[in-house]
Amino acid sequence: MYRTHSAIVAASPPASESYDEWVTRMMNLPATIVSSTLQGPLNWPDATIATGDAAKIIARLKQDSDVPLRSHGSLSLNRSLLKAGLVDRIQVTLFPVICGQPGADPIFQGAADFDLELLETQTFDNHTQQLTYRPTLHA
Structure with missing residues (x-):
C-alpha cells in the first residue's frame, strides 16, 4: 500500500x-x-x-x-512478490504525458526478465489506458 x-x-x-x-x-x-x-x-x-x-x-x-488479492503501491513489496512468482496479473495504467524527470528509478529496476501476455485493455477518457498482463518468467 x-x-x-x-x-x-x-x-x-x-x-x-x-x-x-x-x-x-x-x-x-x-x-x-x-x-x-x-x-x-x-x-x-x-x-x-x-x-x-x-x-x-x-x-x-x-x-x-x-x-483474487490486489497489491497497491509499495514497489519493493510488488518487486519481491514478482520475484517469488506470486503475481498472477500486472495492471499498468498509461497516462498520456511525457515527464522527462531525470534521475527517476525505473519501476522494475533489478527485477528478473518476464514475458507479459496481454489479457485485457481498457481506455478511459479517450486518453488513459489500463493494460492487464499475465507475467511469465522469461526462460
Missing part, C-alpha cells in the same frame, strides 16, 4: 466527502498491510497488520483466499 495514499486516506474521517468511489470501495474491503514499521490501531475498518517475510505472508493469503 502506498504510504502517501494511506496517509491521505487516514487523514480524512470515514464519512468524509473527500473519498471518491474507488477509495470508498477499497476502504470497505478487508486489508492486510505488510509492514515492518506500522503499528495499530489503524484508521481502516477491516485492516490487519502483518509483519515478517512478505512473500510467505502473501503466499499464505493467496492459498486461503476465495477471491
Whole structure:
C-alpha cells in the first residue's frame, strides 16, 4: 500500500466527502498491510497488520483466499512478490504525458526478465489506458 495514499486516506474521517468511489470501495474491503514499521490501531475498518517475510505472508493469503488479492503501491513489496512468482496479473495504467524527470528509478529496476501476455485493455477518457498482463518468467 502506498504510504502517501494511506496517509491521505487516514487523514480524512470515514464519512468524509473527500473519498471518491474507488477509495470508498477499497476502504470497505478487508486489508492486510505488510509492514515492518506500522503499528495499530489503524484508521481502516477491516485492516490487519502483518509483519515478517512478505512473500510467505502473501503466499499464505493467496492459498486461503476465495477471491483474487490486489497489491497497491509499495514497489519493493510488488518487486519481491514478482520475484517469488506470486503475481498472477500486472495492471499498468498509461497516462498520456511525457515527464522527462531525470534521475527517476525505473519501476522494475533489478527485477528478473518476464514475458507479459496481454489479457485485457481498457481506455478511459479517450486518453488513459489500463493494460492487464499475465507475467511469465522469461526462460
